[in-house]
Amino acid sequence: MSAALMSSSSLNFPRLPSPLAWRNCVAAGVALGLHALVLGLLLAQWPSSVPEAPQVRTLTTRLITLMPPATPQPEVVPLPPVAPEPVKPLEPVVEVPRPDPRIQQQKLEQAALARKRVEERKREEQRLEQQRLERERVEQQLARQQEQQRLAAEQALAAERARQAEVAAAASRQYLPIAKEAPDYPERALDKGIEGDCTVSYRVNPQGRVENPQVVGECHPLFIRPSLSAAKSFRYQPRIVDGQAVAVDGVKNTFHYRIE
Template sequence: MTGISMPMSMQRAHWPSRGRRRHALALSVAIGLHVLVLAALLGHWQVVPPVEPQVRTLSTRLISLPPPAVAVAERIRPVAETVPEPVEPSPRVESPEPEVAALARKRVEPRQNEVRRVAELQRAARLKRERQLAAEAQARAEEQRQQAVAAEQAAAAAKARAAAEALAAASRPYLPISKQAPDYPDRALDKGIEGDCTVTYGVTPDGRVENPQVLGDCHPLFVRPSLAAARTFRYRPRIVDGRAVRVPNVKNTFHYRIE
C-alpha cells in the first residue's frame, strides 16, 4: 500500500478561512429567508374576479317654489362700503451719497452759478431795453399828440382868421379895382336935372359884374347910363377857405351933378 503524504503548507492553502466561512453562512441564511417569504406570498395569493358595476336609475322631478322674502331682502340689502384705512407711506431711507457724486456736484456748482449769473444779466439787460423802448414809444406818442393838438389849434386859428377876414370883408364896401364913370345924359343937362342912382348886382368868382339892377328911386334919364357903367366894373376875386367865391348884393351909387 502506497501512502502519499502532502506537506502541511499545501493543506492549509486549500481550506477556506474562518471569515469566508462566515460570509457563506450569512448568504445561505438570507437566501433561505427569501425563499420562505416567496413561498408564503404564493400560498396566500388569490385571484379575485372584478366586481361588475351596478347600474342605478335616478328619477328627478322639477318643483318651482317662490323665493323667500327674507332671502330677497338679504340679497338686495346694500353692502356697507368699507373705507380702506390710509396706509402711511414708509419713510424713505436714503442712502448716503457717494463721495464721487459729491465731488462731481462740487465741480458742477460753480459752472451752474456762472450760467445762472449770465442768465440774470441777460434778463436785466432785456428788461432795461424793453423799458427804454417803452419810454421811447411813449415819448413818440406824446410828441405826436402835441403835434396833433398844435395842428388842430393852427387849423382853428386859420379858420377863425378866415372867418374874421370874411366878416371884415363883408363889413367893408366891396370896391372895384377898375371902373368907368357913366355918361351924363344930354337931356338932363339941358333941363338941369341932377340926382343919384343906386345899382345892385353880383360879382362872379373871376371879378365880373352880373345881373345889374336899379335899386330905389332913380330918375329915368339916369337908369341906362348907370347900368352901362356898372357892367364895366372889375373886382378882385373874394377868397374864402382858399378858393374864389361869388359875392351877391354888391351896391354902387352913381351921383349925377352939374358943375
C-alpha cells in the first residue's frame, strides 16, 4: 500500500503519462484491488468473540535411566519340523478290584510269621555259632594243656634220663676197670672161620675183683671158656659209698670175636 501511495504522488506532474506510467498505474490499481479483497475476506472471517487467553505451556523434565546395551543373542538356528506323534487310541479303563480286608490281614499275619521265623533262625544260628566258638575255645585250651603236659612229661623224662645217665656215669666211674685183657681166639673157631659175640655178667666185690661170671644171652660154645677166663682176670676200682667200698652186681661185658 505504501508503494501505491508513492506511485500516486507522481500524478501531480503536468506532463502526459508515458506508457511506462500507464503500466505502473494499472499495476498499482490491481495491487490495490487485491489488497482490498484480502482485507474484506479477513474482515468477513474475523471472529466476533474475545480470543481466549493463551495457555501457558509448562516444560516438564523427567530423569530416565537407560539400560545397558543388551548383549547380542546367539543366532537361533531353527529346528527342523518334528513330525507329530500319532495319537494313541485310549485304552479302556479297567477297574482294579479292591482287595479283601480278610485276605490283606491274612497276608500281614503270614509276613509277620515269616519275619518271626527268620529272627528265630538267626538266633538259633547265633547260638550254634557261639557254641561252636566255645567248643573250639575249650578244645584249644585242652590242646594247650595236653601240649604243656606232654612238654612237661618230656622234660621230666629227659631229666630222669639225664639223672640216670649221671648216676650210671658216677657208678661206672666208681668202679672203673683198672686192667682188662682180651680173651684168646679159639684155634678151632679160627680154623672154621667162626665169628660172634659173647656177653658175660658178673659181680665186682669191694676189692675190685670179678666174682661169679656167667654167660648171658646167645654165645657160641667155642667162645664161652675164653670169655669167662678173660672176665675173671679183670680188675676194677671199687665203688665207694659213704666212704666205704661196696660190691656192684650185674656188671656186664661183651666180647667181640672177629677174624681180621
